[in-house]
Amino acid sequence: DAGITQSPRYKITETGRQVTLMCHQTWSHSYMFWYRQDLGHGLRLIYYSAAADITDKGEVPDGYVVSRSKTENFPLTLESATRSQTSVYFCASSETGAPNSPLHFGNGTRLTVT
Amino acid sequence: DAKTTQPPSMDCAEGRAANLPCNHSTISGNEYVYWYRQIHSQGPQYIIHGLKNNETNEMASLIITEDRKSSTLILPHATLRDTAVYYCIVASGSARQLTFGSGTQLTVLP
Numbered sequence: 001d002a003g004i005t006q007s008p009r010y011k012i013t014e015t016g017r018q019v020t021l022m023c024h025q026t027w028s029h030s031y032m033f034w035y036r037q038d039l040g041h042g043l044r045l046i047y048y049s050a051a052a053d054i055t056d057k058g059e060v061p062d063g064y065v066v067s068r069s070k071t072e073n074f075p076l077t078l079e080s081a082t083r084s085q086t087s088v089y090f091c092a093s094s095e096t097g098a099p100n101s102p103l104h105f106g107n108g109t110r111l112t113v114t
Numbered sequence: 115d116a117k118t119t120q121p122p123s124m125d126c127a128e129g130r131a132a133n134l135p136c137n138h139s140t141i142s143g144n145e146y147v148y149w150y151r152q153i154h155s156q157g158p159q160y161i162i163h164g165l166k167n168n169e170t171n172e173m174a175s176l177i178i179t180e181d182r183k184s185s186t187l188i189l190p191h192a193t194l195r196d197t198a199v200y201y202c203i204v205a206s207g208s209a210r211q212l213t214f215g216s217g218t219q220l221t222v223l224p
Contacts, residue, residue, distance in 0.1 A: 043158070043214040090157050099146050099206045100165070105157030 003027070006091050006106035013081050014114055021076045021109045023091030031094045032074040033103065034058075034066065036087040043090065049074055050097055081113045118202045123219040126196075132189040134218050136202030139183040145206040147178060149187045150214070151198040158201065158214070161187065192222045 004025040013019045023032065034046040035058075045058030047066040055066050063085060065077045074093075078085055088110050092103040119137040126132040138147065146165050150158040162169055162176045164185075169176045175188040189196055201217040 042216070043212070045212075092157075099144065100163065102148065102160040102163060103158075103212060104160055107157045108155075 004091060004093055004104055004106040006089075006109050008109060009107070010110050010112075012112045012114060015081060015083060017081050019078050019081055019111070021078075021089055021091075021111070023074045023076070023106060025072055025074075025091075025093045025104075027093060027095070027104075028071055029093035029095050029104075030071070031097050031101075032068065033092040033094075034064070034074070034076045035090045035092065035105075036060065036085075037090060037108075038087050046076065046089075078111075081111075083113050085111065086113045087111060117213075118204060118215055120200070120202050120215065120218045122216065123221070125221050125223055126189075126192045128194060128222050128224050129191055132187075132192040132196065132220060132222070134187040134189075134200050134202075134220060135184065136186070137184045138202070138204050141182050141204050142206070145204040147176065147182075147185050148203045148205055148212070149174070149176065150201045150203065150212075151196075151220075152201070152217070153195075153198040159198075161200075192220075194222050194224065196220065197222045 007022045033048040035043045037043050044060050049055045049068040052071050088108045090105050090108045092105045094101045094103045148163040149161040152158045164176045178185045199217040201214050
């Protein structure tokens with residue numbers, strides 16, 4: 001039972017580079033989410049997706065792009081990385097979007113932008 | 115989503131029950147109470163959730179007061195591996211935007 005996996009686990013990139021963080025889930029969950037976690041800010045929602053080809057902005061979407069061509073994958077792209085995007089990124093999924101459908105998180109990608 | 119208040123830290127002896135309180139006095143009727151925990155450098159782990167009734171699963175029990183203004187997460191026999199930050203969250207809505215507050219750092223002592 002692989003669940004939800006994120007790759008890479010760690011990434012160092014330079015300012016201005018494009019970088020893509022991968023997220024894959026094996027549950028066929030409808031909803032997928034991207035959060036970032038920073039000290040003092042807790043977890044903040046970047047983007048979420050209700051189904052393949054349906055995505056929507058969260059609290060902090062600027063500088064990020066997402067796509068969801070297949071139900072199981074939800075990559076997050078930083079088109080031109082900035083130092084302020086140094087963070088730990090968590091992908092999550094839930095079976096439905098109902099309030100009683102829990103989120104299940106991956107183990108995160110620690111991204112450093114130099 | 116309603117705001118929650120948790121103590122910043124708690125200690126518990128290994129093998130004893132850990133009782134983690136959470137206040138959510140502004141909770142509305144359609145908001146669920148969720149508990150997650152996060153062990154250092156890992157993703158948040160779902161523990162349990164409930165609406166009105168008490169709930170139990172293989173990890174923990176959730177006790178919600180009758181007025182729903184507070185709840186308690188109970189880990190019946192805490193182990194060292196239960197040392198983590200525990201987050202109490204109230205959630206509603208289809209977007210499932212969970213607001214993680216500061217949580218409670220639970221330290222299980224040998």
